[in-house]
Amino acid sequence: MSDTERDVAVFLDMVDEDRELLNRGLVLEGLRISRALGGELRALRRSGDEPPVEEVAERAATLLEAEGRPRLVILADTDRGRELAPFLAHRAGTQAVVGVTDILVGQAGGSSEARPCIGITYVKPVCGGQLEQELNYREGSLELVTMARSALISEAERGLPPGDSVGKVAEVCSPGTKPGGRRKARVAVIAPDFRTVDIVHARRLVAAGLGAQDTEVFRQVHELAKLLEASLGATRPMVDDGILPKERMIGRTGKSVTPELYLALGLSGSPHHVAGFQGAGRVLAVNMDQRAPIFGFADAGWVADLRDVLPHLIDLITQHRNAGEPGSERHEST
Numbered sequence: 001m002s003d004t005e006r007d008v009a010v011f012l013d014m015v016d017e018d019r020e021l022l023n024r025g026l027v028l029e030g031l032r033i034s035r036a037l038g039g040e041l042r043a044l045r046r047s048g049d050e051p052p053v054e055e056v057a058e059r060a061a062t063l064l065e066a067e068g069r070p071r072l073v074i075l076a077d078t079d080r081g082r083e084l085a086p087f088l089a090h091r092a093g094t095q096a097v098v099g100v101t102d103i104l105v106g107q108a109g110g111s112s113e114a115r116p117c118i119g120i121t122y123v124k125p126v127c128g129g130q131l132e133q134e135l136n137y138r139e140g141s142l143e144l145v146t147m148a149r150s151a152l153i154s155e156a157e158r159g160l161p162p163g164d165s166v167g168k169v170a171e172v173c174s175p176g177t178k179p180g181g182r183r184k185a186r187v188a189v190i191a192p193d194f195r196t197v198d199i200v201h202a203r204r205l206v207a208a209g210l211g212a213q214d215t216e217v218f219r220q221v222h223e224l225a226k227l228l229e230a231s232l233g234a235t236r237p238m239v240d241d242g243i244l245p246k247e248r249m250i251g252r253t254g255k256s257v258t259p260e261l262y263l264a265l266g267l268s269g270s271p272h273h274v275a276g277f278q279g280a281g282r283v284l285a286v287n288m289d290q291r292a293p294i295f296g297f298a299d300a301g302w303v304a305d306l307r308d309v310l311p312h313l314i315d316l317i318t319q320h321r322n323a324g325e326p327g328s329e330r331h332e333s334t
């Protein structure tokens, strides 16, 4: 093992939002790990114009190699960090682990008795934050991770790094760097398909509860969702009964969704379910029971039987569309 293989390099981005806190968090985290490994902390810094990400990755990899390959490179899990990490990993012949929330450093099997290799475990949330996954790199690989903003900010709030904490700072792109020739261009933005998009990203959601389980009612719920170009979500009993798949379940043990429009059809509004749409914009509800708790969370609600309401609603929207009234244009998604 070379001396630098105990070093940690942090990638300081001088353009990111919250950059001061994030960079301070990176330095403190890098310091903690490099000390535990018995190495030094180094930094790469990008503060200039925006060359293509491949170019930034190329420069960063060259700088890392010039100083001797470190054990670990940490970037902040921002849009820019997430974009750069896989390019840098590819260029450096390794893989990136994105969105880690904790880095655990401890003794593990050693490559030599005199200089044991200290194991590092990366913790990241999976399954919508319900579970944590622990990951290790194969010994000898360059380890490269992006660290969650929340983890860096709480680290930063614990204190200031000592002034001389970073050994070497290398400029990846300094002010005045001329952007190189762009190798990519944005041709078009393709909206996701509302029928297949992960409901976490849906702009409009029609959520069906047990009150919509009847075959004909459920068919109409489908039709309404299609007309509104909305994705379908469900309560847990609808998933338990096999009417919709688990990835469509909303709530505490399901997914958290943030659509602009949330149409709650035949669902009571249990706390377990409501927890999943706290971030929704406009919430509309239909339920035949006027005491249903869902009305307490809705911007507007109708006490009605879905068997009566849905055929009318579908007819009205269809007529409106066919008449080509202003605002009735369909936004085709591919």
Ligand SMILES: Cc1cc2nc3c(=O)[nH]c(=O)nc-3n(C[C@H](O)[C@H](O)[C@H](O)COP(=O)(O)OP(=O)(O)OC[C@H]3O[C@@H](n4cnc5c(N)ncnc54)[C@H](O)[C@@H]3O)c2cc1C
Pocket: 208, 209, 210, 211, 212, 234, 235, 236, 237, 238, 249, 250, 251, 252, 253, 254, 255, 265, 266, 267, 268, 269, 270, 271, 272, 273, 276, 286, 287, 288, 289, 292, 304, 305, 306, 307
């Ligand atoms: C540990 C745990 C975790 C859970 N996690 C989740 C979760 O993540 N997500 C989740 O959704 N649930 C979850 N649940 C279940 C939750 O507690 C509720 O049982 C569930 O949300 C209720 O689903 P529902 O509203 O479809 O059914 P119900 O509560 O039975 O409500 C059906 C509603 O439909 C109305 N209705 C019936 N027929 C019609 C009609 N024709 N027209 C109009 N309205 C009609 C009724 O008035 C009633 O209000 C969890 C439970 C536990 C114990």
